Amino acid sequence: MAIHIIDRRLNPGGKSLENRQRFLRRAKSLVQGAVKKTSQERDIKDVLEGGEVTIPLDGMHEPRFRREGGTRDMVLPGNKKFIEGDYLQRSGQGSAKDSGPGEGDSEDAFRFVLSRDEFVDLFLDDLELPDLAKRKIAQTESEGIQRAGYTTSGSPANISVSRTVKLALARRIALKRPRKEEVEELEAEIAACTDEDERAELIARLEKLKAKTKRIPFIDPLDIRYRRYEKVPRPVAQAVMFCLMDVSGSMSEHMKDLAKRFYMLLYVFLKRRYKHVEIVFIRHTDRAEEVDEQTFFYGPASGGTLVSSALQAMHEIARERFNPSDWNIYAAQASDGDNSYSDGELTGLLLTEKILPVCQFFAYLEVGESGGSAFDLSDSSLWTLYERLRNGGAPLSMRKVSERSEIFPVFHDLFQRRETAQEKAAP
Amino acid sequence: MTERLFEGADWDFHTLQRITDACEEVALKNLGLDVYPNQIEVITAEQMLDAYSSVGMPLFYKHWSFGKHFAYHEASYRKGLMGLAYEIVINSSPCISYLMEENTATMQTLVIAHAAFGHNHFFKNNYLFKQWTDAEGILDYLDFAKNYVMQCEERYGRTEVERTLDAAHALMSHGIDRYPGKKKLDLREEEKRAGRRRQHEEEVFNDLWRTVPKGASKTRSAISLERRRKLLGLPQENLLYFLEKSAPRLAPWQRELLRIVRHIAQYFYPQSQTKVMNEGTATYVHYRIMTKLHQQGRITDGNFLEFLGSHTNVVFQPEFDDPRFSGFNPYALGFAVMQDIERIVTNPEDEDREWFPDIAGKGDVMGVLRDVWANYRDESFIGQFLSPKLMRHFRMFHLHDDPEERAGIRVDAIHDERGFRRVRRELARQHDVGFIDANIEVVDVDLSGDRRLILHHRVIKGSQLNETDAKRVLQHLADLWTYDVALIEVDANDKVLREYVVSPRPIPAAVA
Numbered sequence: 034m035a036i037h038i039i040d041r042r043l044n045p046g047g048k049s050l051e052n053r054q055r056f057l058r059r060a061k062s063l064v065q066g067a068v069k070k071t072s073q074e075r076d077i078k079d080v081l082e083g084g085e086v087t088i089p090l091d092g093m094h095e096p097r098f099r100r101e102g103g104t105r106d107m108v109l110p111g112n113k114k115f116i117e118g119d120y121l122q123r124s125g126q127g128s129a130k131d132s133g134p135g136e137g138d139s140e141d142a143f144r145f146v147l148s149r150d151e152f153v154d155l156f157l158d159d160l161e162l163p164d165l166a167k168r169k170i171a172q173t174e175s176e177g178i179q180r181a182g183y184t185t186s187g188s189p190a191n192i193s194v195s196r197t198v199k200l201a202l203a204r205r206i207a208l209k210r211p212r213k214e215e216v217e218e219l220e221a222e223i224a225a226c227t228d229e230d231e232r233a234e235l236i237a238r239l240e241k242l243k244a245k246t247k248r249i250p251f252i253d254p255l256d257i258r259y260r261r262y263e264k265v266p267r268p269v270a271q272a273v274m275f276c277l278m279d280v281s282g283s284m285s286e287h288m289k290d291l292a293k294r295f296y297m298l299l300y301v302f303l304k305r306r307y308k309h310v311e312i313v314f315i316r317h318t319d320r321a322e323e324v325d326e327q328t329f330f331y332g333p334a335s336g337g338t339l340v341s342s343a344l345q346a347m348h349e350i351a352r353e354r355f356n357p358s359d360w361n362i363y364a365a366q367a368s369d370g371d372n373s374y375s376d377g378e379l380t381g382l383l384l385t386e387k388i389l390p391v392c393q394f395f396a397y398l399e400v401g402e403s404g405g406s407a408f409d410l411s412d413s414s415l416w417t418l419y420e421r422l423r424n425g426g427a428p429l430s431m432r433k434v435s436e437r438s439e440i441f442p443v444f445h446d447l448f449q450r451r452e453t454a455q456e457k458a459a460p
Numbered sequence: 461m462t463e464r465l466f467e468g469a470d471w472d473f474h475t476l477q478r479i480t481d482a483c484e485e486v487a488l489k490n491l492g493l494d495v496y497p498n499q500i501e502v503i504t505a506e507q508m509l510d511a512y513s514s515v516g517m518p519l520f521y522k523h524w525s526f527g528k529h530f531a532y533h534e535a536s537y538r539k540g541l542m543g544l545a546y547e548i549v550i551n552s553s554p555c556i557s558y559l560m561e562e563n564t565a566t567m568q569t570l571v572i573a574h575a576a577f578g579h580n581h582f583f584k585n586n587y588l589f590k591q592w593t594d595a596e597g598i599l600d601y602l603d604f605a606k607n608y609v610m611q612c613e614e615r616y617g618r619t620e621v622e623r624t625l626d627a628a629h630a631l632m633s634h635g636i637d638r639y640p641g642k643k644k645l646d647l648r649e650e651e652k653r654a655g656r657r658r659q660h661e662e663e664v665f666n667d668l669w670r671t672v673p674k675g676a677s678k679t680r681s682a683i684s685l686e687r688r689r690k691l692l693g694l695p696q697e698n699l700l701y702f703l704e705k706s707a708p709r710l711a712p713w714q715r716e717l718l719r720i721v722r723h724i725a726q727y728f729y730p731q732s733q734t735k736v737m738n739e740g741t742a743t744y745v746h747y748r749i750m751t752k753l754h755q756q757g758r759i760t761d762g763n764f765l766e767f768l769g770s771h772t773n774v775v776f777q778p779e780f781d782d783p784r785f786s787g788f789n790p791y792a793l794g795f796a797v798m799q800d801i802e803r804i805v806t807n808p809e810d811e812d813r814e815w816f817p818d819i820a821g822k823g824d825v826m827g828v829l830r831d832v833w834a835n836y837r838d839e840s841f842i843g844q845f846l847s848p849k850l851m852r853h854f855r856m857f858h859l860h861d862d863p864e865e866r867a868g869i870r871v872d873a874i875h876d877e878r879g880f881r882r883v884r885r886e887l888a889r890q891h892d893v894g895f896i897d898a899n900i901e902v903v904d905v906d907l908s909g910d911r912r913l914i915l916h917h918r919v920i921k922g923s924q925l926n927e928t929d930a931k932r933v934l935q936h937l938a939d940l941w942t943y944d945v946a947l948i949e950v951d952a953n954d955k956v957l958r959e960y961v962v963s964p965r966p967i968p969a970a971v972a
Binding site: 036037038039040041042044048049051052053054055056057058059060085093094095096097098099100101102103104105106107108109110111112113115116117118119120121122123144145146 | 473476477480481484497498499500501502503504507509510513514522523524525526527528530531532534535538554558561622626629630632633634777778779780781782785788854855856857858859860861862863864867868869870871872873874875876878879883886887889890897898900917919920921922923924925926928929930932933936
């Protein structure tokens with residue numbers, strides 16, 4: 034009997050991927066809720082990792098007719114001391130376990146593992162970059178090329194060989210160009226032919242064929258086709274993210290940590306929308322400087338607070354290195370809200386005149402001490418200033434945060450899909 | 461001395477070939493087995509998980525519920541809560557056995573003996589499988605089903621198809637013909653039939669007929685109950701069959717989907733009735749083959765000990781008060797009974813002669829076993845061959861739990877002279893599928909009125925349906941029927957215990 038042994042190990046895996054996606058699609062809202070809940074408890078570094086989520090089984094439950102209750106009979110192994118007619122207490126050991134494991138009950142909460150991509154996808158799914166179509170600058174697009182059929186003229190580098198040969202073949206058949214085999218056959222016939230008259234006739238036919246072959250070229254200039262390309266506008270695929278942070282003495286480690294979390298989320302988010310994302314860190318006390326990440330978060334610094342210095346620095350950097358027509362500019366500012374009283378005027382001016390016109394999005398995050406609910410305190414000087422600007426129509430997004438767990442909701446809040454965001458902004 | 465099949469734990473494809481040849485020799489010559497041609501496939505853990513999620517089948521239509529099972533299995537596998545099976549075997553011809561790549565050479569031998577010869581013989585010879593399944597056609601049919609579902613999704617939209625399949629899955633356990641009578645299923649023919657039907661519909665479609673005004677319909681209200689039931693083939697316990705044939709507003713493709721789900725349910729029906737026998741057979745066969753190979757010196761003592769280790773784990777039966785206990789282990793029970801049959805046939809005691817006069821001392825072990833494998837299912841197998849000796853060995857006892865009884869759970873019978881027959885009858889009943897599944901059937905349709913579909917659930921021993929689940933399943937049923945559905949739970953005296961009425965949900969999209 035023939036036995037076939039087949040190695041299937043190299044077959045493409047992920048056969049059930051399609052089913053999995055269907056499952057996730059169906060359970061989307063549930064999984065999304067679970068993802069958000071899980072991510073609140075996580076460190077920011079791990080937020081990108083996939084991981085186990087638990088969703089309630091409702092809605093994913095597959096019902097069957099199941100029976101329950103009633104009198105039950107069962108045969109069990111391992112009798113030690115019972116004899117016929119004994120009674121066992123219901124709560125007693127042994128009997129409680131045997132309640133038929135109803136299939137549905139055991140899966141009330143459903144745990145499974147999400148991959149990293151699935152996790153981030155779901156996490157950011159209902160978020161959207163603020164739509165800035167009304168602003169000219171956001172519509173700046175670069176041009177890309179894409180294939181668009183064939184053309185009769187073009188550069189030699191773009192000749193489409195297959196298309197050209199196809200057309201040539203069609204033309205040769207249509208015009209009945211003699212095939213090579215035909216000519217060879219005739220030549221063989223001539224060589225074999227003994228009768229003079231017939232031979233002459235055959236030679237005449239051969240000449241005719243050859244002439245015709247010459248008249249009808251193998252490839253005619255008419256046949257040649259070139260690949261055609263056309264230009265299509267393509268949205269700018271790169272973004273720069275400005276992180277501005279107040280590092281004056283009043284900012285505690287906790288506050289910096291909050292800011293860091295927010296920046297990282299923003300980075301993850303931008304990274305998914307743009308091919309290339311640059312980050313510029315600008316820290317400021319009473320003067321601003323561009324620094325690397327390490328210094329930004331952990332470098333010691335002290336001094337007063339002049340927010341305008343940071344805005345000025347950002348403006349200069351943007352002008353030098355990030356032309357708004359090539360770059361999408363995002364800025365997020367974190368501060369405890371302190372600012373020199375005298376600086377308010379200048380800050381407002383810089384923001385409305387220089388920064389906001391070139392930015393896609395400007396977020397202001399006011400961080401507070403853990404436990405101290407920032408919402409009860411009176412508004413800080415910077416908050417008051419920004420609020421005034423916003424009420425005056427400047428496209429500013431601003432939130433207050435004092436706990437780690439608030440970062441995710443706030444982030445969600447800021448980037449929610451437009452419809453809802455507008456509703457919120459309206460009142 | 462015979463050459464060893466392998467040394468140590470490593471194996472390659474030549475080793476597998478040698479192992480299979482050696483197993484085949486023992487299986488055919490010494491045990492006299494009769495098997496389908498074998499096809500052995502080596503797969504990875506991930507592929508094994510894939511197979512798990514689609515009920516072990518190599519190809520299956522796409523549906524979210526398989527994705528859910530995959531996610532579930534994967535999570536428990538990753539956490540180490542669950543080991544994977546060493547193999548999966550498919551009742552098809554050729555008989556496909558999947559082996560995990562990380563098995564050692566000994567394990568591969570065990571698995572080949574177990575699946576490729578044990579299960580294989582059982583599939584080919586047991587009367588239930590012969591009656592209900594078509595091993596030659598199943599793979600083609602699954603392929604057809606997969607493509608058909610895909611085509612339906614393209615033509616009618618994924619949501620629509622999903623809705624129909626969800627409903628069909630919910631009713632799957634009640635989509636089975638339990639009694640033979642109709643001709644055996646020919647799955648290859650099924651595929652052609654579906655194609656022909658569609659072609660015919662397309663050929664005869666004529667829009668003109670749609671616009672012809674219909675004559676006044678004859679009033680049929682006077683149809684007698686008897687005639688109506690006869691027309692609809694009632695009572696009908698195969699709910700999917702009934703819907704496929706009689707649901708008034710299903711599209712042809714929906715009927716075909718119900719048919720597919722029904723056929724697949726039917727294909728698995730014998731497996732659910734022969735768990736103990738099927739695993740018992742395979743375990744008994746692998747045990748015999750491995751022992752023989754060891755006797756022949758083709759497996760080293762070390763490897764044989766490794767085999768005994770796994771074998772012991774497989775046939776381990778925890779006692780009822782053990783935290784690991786979760787019912788009878790079909791491997792343990794099946795294997796024990798078959799070994800016991802071997803003992804009764806070759807070396808009976810007086811008790812055995814009294815209980816099993818037909819086989820005691822007959823001498824031809826394989827002859828008796830082959831006959832048992834061919835002609836029994838779990839219920840009849842236990843009912844006939846569970847010996848007093850084995851009941852004593854397992855120390856079986858029978859509990860009767862009546863919620864009305866204040867004193868507690870009564871020990872009804874134990875493994876003694878007075879209790880043997882009762883214990884055995886009760887254990888056999890526990891393995892009777894007809895007894896485990898709820899007994900639900902369509903009894904009537906209100907044709908003259910609101911077309912309400914009426915089902916009865918015969919309640920046995922006061923065990924009623926779980927309410928939430930029942931409502932959900934009925935919702936699916938009503939969606940397919942497109943009119944109200946009523947389920948009435950009645951006890952043996954026709955007393956109504958509970959009544960459900962469910963109305964169909966409106967179909968959101970306009971679907972023809």
